[in-house]
Amino acid sequence: xxxxxxxxTYNERDNLEELFSRIDNALKNYDYEIxxxxxxxxxxxxxxxxxxxxxxxxxxxxxxNERGLSSAVIRGFKEASGDVLVVMDADLQHPPExxxxxxxxxxxxxxxxxxxxxxxxxxxxxxxxxxxxxxxAAIMIGRVALPKIKTIKDPVSGFFALxxxxxxxxxxxxxxxxxxxxxxxxxxxxxxxxxxFTFGTxxxxxxxxxxxxxxxxxxxxxxxxxxEGEIDRIIKFSIVGLSGILVNEGFLWLFVKLGLSKxxxxxxxxxxxxxxxxxxxxxxxxxxVKKGSLASxxxxxxxAAFSGAVVQFVIYWVLLFLGVYxxxxxxxxxxxxxxxxxxxxxxxxxx
Ligand code: GDD
Ligand code: MN
Numbered sequence: 001x002x003x004x005x006x007x008x009t010y011n012e013r014d015n016l017e018e019l020f021s022r023i024d025n026a027l028k029n030y031d032y033e034i035x036x037x038x039x040x041x042x043x044x045x046x047x048x049x050x051x052x053x054x055x056x057x058x059x060x061x062x063x064x065n066e067r068g069l070s071s072a073v074i075r076g077f078k079e080a081s082g083d084v085l086v087v088m089d090a091d092l093q094h095p096p097e098x099x100x101x102x103x104x105x106x107x108x109x110x111x112x113x114x115x116x117x118x119x120x121x122x123x124x125x126x127x128x129x130x131x132x133x134x135x136x137a138a139i140m141i142g143r144v145a146l147p148k149i150k151t152i153k154d155p156v157s158g159f160f161a162l163x164x165x166x167x168x169x170x171x172x173x174x175x176x177x178x179x180x181x182x183x184x185x186x187x188x189x190x191x192x193x194x195x196x197f198t199f200g201t202x203x204x205x206x207x208x209x210x211x212x213x214x215x216x217x218x219x220x221x222x223x224x225x226x227x228e229g230e231i232d233r234i235i236k237f238s239i240v241g242l243s244g245i246l247v248n249e250g251f252l253w254l255f256v257k258l259g260l261s262k263x264x265x266x267x268x269x270x271x272x273x274x275x276x277x278x279x280x281x282x283x284x285x286x287x288x289v290k291k292g293s294l295a296s297x298x299x300x301x302x303x304a305a306f307s308g309a310v311v312q313f314v315i316y317w318v319l320l321f322l323g324v325y326x327x328x329x330x331x332x333x334x335x336x337x338x339x340x341x342x343x344x345x346x347x348x349x350x351x
Pocket of ligand 2: 089091093202207
């Protein structure tokens with residue numbers, strides 16, 4: 001088994017010596033190569049890497065007029081000759097000593113082994129609370145938006161190993177910079193494991209990923225949701241919701257015509273609209289992700305409707321209390337109710 005360690009670099013010159021020496025030490029029992037993909041760094045990282053190639057098995061790719069972490073990793077994959085590909089950062093926030101643990105998981109049958117900050121035993125060193133919260137919230141959004149990765153605790157880690165087959169022939173989008181998430185959605189694999197590690201502090205130099213990252217991350221999630229068909233699903237769910245309004249109004253009219261009081265007629269008409277929505281969602285929106293019995297799905301669908309209603313009213317009342325115009329307050333409540341109902345249904349009813 002040959003291992004290729006792909007390392008994207010931009011201004012990491014002063015980290016290379018220690019990085020290579022520690023990788024060499026960690027992989028002394030393996031046949032391995034290091035692939036440095038450098039974007040023509042002003043500090044001449046590529047030059048330093050070439051120098052060190054006389055001492056370590058390093059292949060240096062110097063890209064001119066191209067920038068980007070993901071595209072650098074993808075290029076690294078193309079240049080790699082190993083059966084197992086490892087991706088890591090150059091700044092030693094990813095300790096090379098963890099690589100053997102990742103490789104062991106691959107040898108034991110995993111297709112992808114992730115060095116994870118968020119499984120038991122993993123952590124982040126020296127991050128203030130707010131950064132930890134942002135990181136966790138970002139990951140939570142990804143896991144909710146993309147059910148395929150919902151069990152993965154650190155799908156945005158930049159440190160992982162995979163069998164070459166996972167990405168072979170797969171077209172990865174080089175725009176998003178969370179390359180692992182891209183691979184987890186588009187790659188060919190069945191088993192993923194996470195290995196805890198401590199995300200340390202940078203040896204030297206500065207991070208390149210700050211600032212624009214959050215918006216880009218959300219855009220990336222949106223693209224992956226589209227790719228997965230999750231956006232289509234949300235559209236179908238909305239259409240079904242609209243049909244429910246017609247059913248509700250129609251039966252309300254009918255029941256009042258038949259002599260029920262307006263106060264009472266709203267109850268069966270609402271229930272009939274819930275059943276209408278359930279049927280169409282079960283046959284159409286979520287037809288490919290059905291689980292459990294029809295009865296249990298129907299009960300869960302009611303729970304989702306109920307949670308949505310609670311959220312809607314609580315938001316409406318709170319906004320009213322804050323002095324917000326009532327029609328606008330109601331609209332905000334409806335939007336949040338929709339989101340809650342969609343998420344509960346996607347993850348619980350049909351999860
Ligand atoms: N070739 C190339 N081109 N390499 C780049 C570029 C680029 O445009 N931008 C960054 N890199 C390299 C850096 O030189 C470093 O080796 C690695 O990519 C990670 O960059 P950092 O700037 O150190 O990123 P970070 O520490 O903020 O973020 C890391 O942790 C995140 C999790 O919190 C990365 O591993 C992320 O991928 C990860 O999601
Ligand atoms: Mn870093």
